[in-house]
Amino acid sequence: MTNPSRRGLLIILSSPSGAGKSTMARALRAWDPTINFSVSATTRAPRPGEEDGTDYRFVGEEHFRQAVAEGEMLEHAHVFGNFYGSPKAPVQAAIDQGQDILFDIDWQGAQQIRNSDLNTHTLSIFLLPPSITELKRRLESRGQDDAETIAKRMGKSWDEISHWDGYDFVLVNDDLDQTEARLKSIITAARLRLSQQPAIKDHVRRLQSEFEDLKCPSTPSPMPAPRSLPRRGSPLTPMSSAR
């Protein structure tokens, strides 16, 4: 379903592996099925139960390098010895149709999207674990990885955590329900940013016509100037396209 009265958000979830990104992504999708997942391409092997095209697009390294060379990736990174990247094509389509798109990506990908033209439409959230002991427990209890892979993920966790301060929001994912509720609040608020509401300009114009029709004592200037500059882009600036 399209909803051109608003722009879609690029919602980025990052965290060290095991802190809860996939769990939260599933909860958000259950809350609002119109949220799209960005299906990343990766050169890593599928885990048991993972489906090509749903969890990831599983591709060979040559295919991946070619997609990057041809500019098909919005961002890409080398993580845990494999390449991962977010295909660009579905992203612009989703945001133009007023649909949000959720990215489960690492800090390198988040940084690349923040530095792109799409930053205006980006909401980035970092999940921290309540403790490193709990992070390890979650990785083990997930039952998806062998001891060597878990050790590798734990080894990289500090590198990921050290980028916590580059995000719009940081949540400690201790209590599941609380984290879920906070994420929903953050997304609900971000959808109301001026940058996400192109139709507001027309609404203000209608208010202006009505104001003039009613012959209110003071006639406003043709378009009321914003009292202060919006933090992210201007609602009157057309959106730039993804590169």
Ligand code: ADP
């Ligand atoms: P990530 O996608 O960040 O690697 P997951 O979402 O797969 O992490 O979560 C890792 C494990 O931790 C899963 O077994 C999940 O059920 C569990 N988990 C996630 N969030 C919480 C939480 N707040 N409390 C307890 N367990 C959690």
Ligand code: 5GP
């Ligand atoms: P996993 O192998 O556990 O699915 O993912 C490993 C790490 O790669 C996670 O931190 C995940 O967020 C990250 N990741 C998954 N897809 C992408 C992607 O498209 N781009 C980037 N930059 N990171 C990704």
